[in-house]
Amino acid sequence: MSRLIEDYGLIGNMVTSALVGRDGSIDWLCVPRFDSDACFAALLGTPENGRWRLYPTAPVRRTRRRYLPGTAVLETVFETDDGAVALIDFMPPNATEHRGELIRIVRGLSGRVEMGMEFALRFGYGRTVPWVRRRDYGLCAVAGPDACDLVTPVPLQGKDMMTVARFTVGKGESAPFTMAYYPSQSEPRFIEDRSIVLDRTVRWWRDWVGRSTLPEGGKEEWRDALIRSLITLKAMTYHPSGGIVAAPTTSLPEHIGGVRNWDYRFCWIRDATLTVYALVNSGHFEEADAFRLWLMRAAAGDPAQMQIMYGLGGERRLTESEITWLPGYENSRPVRIGNGAHEQLQLDVYGELIDALHAARQSHLGSFQAAWQFQCTLLTALEKLWRKPDAGIWEVRGAARHFTYSKMMAWVAFDRGIQAVEQYRLDGPVARWRAVRAEIRADIEEKAYDAKRNCFVQSYGSHSLDASLLLMAETGFLDPADPRFRGTVEAIEQDLMEDGFVLRYRPEDTDDGLAGEEGSFVLCSFWLVNAYVLLKRYDDASALFERLLGIANDLGLLAEQYDPKAKRQLGNFPQAFSHIGLITAAQNLLQAAGPAEQRASRDDAGAAPVANDRAAAAPSE
Structure with missing residues (x-):
């Protein structure tokens, strides 16, 4: 076995x-x-x-x-x-x-x-x-x-x-x-004394960790988990380019014996914003800027040809094939190398990339001008693309559809462009962008909101839910106090939670083009932690975060998914997205768990702030 x-x-x-x-x-x-x-x-x-x-x-x-x-x-x-x-x-x-x-x-x-x-x-x-x-x-x-x-x-x-x-x-x-x-x-090179190399390696890592800045307060084990996730994320950085690999493995199954086995040894655009915020909020500006530069190099060129993922150096051809001589982890076939999803249209990547550039601008990373020109070019292309159906954040291999999250991230793209003009006096067609932003919002509110259930749904005309909707307040699309956000969170709790963890969606309700089941998606549970913080449900946030720490292995590592019935991890391992989710949730909880008088003051002022403060400057329409 x-x-x-x-x-x-x-x-x-x-x-x-x-x-x-x-x-x-x-x-x-x-x-x-x-x-x-x-x-x-x-x-x-x-x-x-x-x-x-x-x-x-x-x-x-x-x-x-x-x-x-x-x-x-x-x-x-x-x-x-x-x-x-x-x-x-x-x-x-x-x-x-x-x-x-x-x-x-x-x-x-x-x-x-x-x-x-x-x-x-x-x-x-x-x-x-x-x-x-x-x-x-x-x-x-x-x-x-x-x-x-x-x-x-x-x-x-x-x-x-x-x-x-x-x-x-x-x-x-x-x-x-x-x-x-x-x-x-x-020719081989000289091999140094291993004890000397060990001491040097230990010092190198401890010097790097020593540059981290963490929120004060909270539980020591939360801070320890945050530091371990930062080290893991650093270890999964491809230093020559600044890209961060989604996972160092391929084909570890999302369901034992199933076909949901993918190669994750590439860099995803969808991870961009959360990665930049996780690094910046931890004091690792050098890594955040290197990742920003990788994003700009990888996506450079015709914006209509932007991919959802690239190779470590920005390579575009990630042809998917099968390794037939390997039986797979616990006989989970096929074993795949390459990833065919790189050819999909996913509209959300435009918003995630532009939001990452916005976060970098707020953090004073790199040159404004080159990033701004790039951002304007992306928005020009997105003006024509946003109405199209796509494969969505989860890379479904079924029919394309109008995913709510994809439309919302298109809204985010134009919103961040507008904020850049208003806050930094950059030059852009802000009146046109405001009109497009308003049009996208109206489209989502008309076609993706289920008034009877008081929640937003996965895609236009659907009754299914999707965990990505937990980000509607964090991105600024909804105010945390909006009853529709609370209703969406409660609907996800009711429909997508199993044994205390969050599914990204229910495969039986979503045509994703694949057979079989999958486990709960670790990142989505961390998203729910953040949503609880925004709703000031601090006890629920802490309890869920503790539960998630409990499924990490004894070294603090997390895979992509978790099977609460079998009590085992699933999917590629360790998963950058899971650890980015842990970092962000820990930062939010540590910030929310400050001195009691600070917490009371925040509660009186309204919704709790989050470390990943993507919504802070988002204006109303």
């Missing part, structure tokens, strides 16, 4: 990342980039598809693990009858697009523990066995353009098309291993 998704921890170097199992097995690694072919693919197959395992040979009585505080360095402690060892896994943050290292150090804590190692390198998503040659430092493995050195003082030997070892560590002793990737036409 496959390991549970939550049994894995993430290590990364801002170019790629690896998933480390609780048993010491690295079952997923793509080199040299997040979106490259996997060289360890046991996550979606079997050990024969590649993995790197370090483990005690004797039965393990207890396993515990943690990240070294304030870092992405993972420590797993194995206790046996003979003693205890710590396995330290990390990737130094000095990688390039062509070279990187994964370091593993086994340290003896007590007694003497015999360890085993199994190193099965399989390039090409678990298919290609490399040519392995022994070296005085370990081994060198080559397959086509790819080469890896395994550098260790531990004696190695070949067995059954993999490399194995047996060694013993006592208290105070250590055994280091370095897997160094490089192009096969290049």
Whole structure:
């Protein structure tokens, strides 16, 4: 049986990342980039598809693990009858697009523990066995353009098309291993002392975390979860371009045994605004600006050709295909690489991109003028596009329709353009934009509002609900005090909540072109936390946030979805959108949970402010 998704921890170097199992097995690694072919693919197959395992040979009585505080360095402690060892896994943050290292150090804590190692390198998503040659430092493995050195003082030997070892560590002793990737036409580089590299990596992460600014007050565990999510988001940043990968994995299923298996190793425009706010509100302006610049480069060109997602460097061709030789996680087929949704029309991305640029402008990131020219060009195109049906934020593969969220984000796009003219005295056809904004609002209120239920619906003429409607007040489309917002939140609570968590929609009520079920969508539950804060339902917000913290794994990591019945995580892991949702909700709660007199003052003044204050300057029509 496959390991549970939550049994894995993430290590990364801002170019790629690896998933480390609780048993010491690295079952997923793509080199040299997040979106490259996997060289360890046991996550979606079997050990024969590649993995790197370090483990005690004797039965393990207890396993515990943690990240070294304030870092992405993972420590797993194995206790046996003979003693205890710590396995330290990390990737130094000095990688390039062509070279990187994964370091593993086994340290003896007590007694003497015999360890085993199994190193099965399989390039090409678990298919290609490399040519392995022994070296005085370990081994060198080559397959086509790819080469890896395994550098260790531990004696190695070949067995059954993999490399194995047996060694013993006592208290105070250590055994280091370095897997160094490089192009096969290049020469390997010198491998430094692993203890020195570990110390340098720990300092690097702690220096980065030390630059974070967090709201005062609230619970310490909320702040800890926020910091862990910030570290995770940083680890999932592709440093060479500034893009942030949606997840470092592909094809982890939304339903075990189902077909809802997607490649998330790309960068989504829909994540833009929430990402910028999460970074800016945490004091990480450099990362926010790098992401802003990535957005502008990726979407540059004809605005009618803007995609919903791009590659790590802004690549546009993300052709979807199937890997037939991998059986999939718990036999969930197909295993996909690439993502066909990149060809969809999703109107919401225009609003999300423009809102992100607006947030950047408010935070004084970068040059105003280039971003403003780009924004005006996007709005000119959107004037013609907004009336079209589309695939919506959830990338349905059924028939296109007029999704309410898509129309609302078109409204957001024009609203932010108007605000830019009014607040920053930028030049734009503000009278025309006001007319378009008013037309979009009227269209939504006429065609997407169900007066009998006092709520907005998923799409025009539909009776279904959609969790994205929870953002109607946060974006400024509705005032939090508007009875229609309260009614929409209550309708979502009634129709889309199962076992205390929020579905993004009900597949049985929405033609999304796919068979099967899915779990609750973690981000949507965080959206409900934010909606509760806006409605001043603080106790409900805190309770739901605590419930969400409870479904994270022991390392604080979250997948895309959660199955409350089976009590397990589902979907690609870890998911940037889930952690962005946690960051924003934590910021809102920490801000709302300040001193009692401040909270009373805010309540008297009206709706509670939120850290992701997208609606603050939104004027009435």
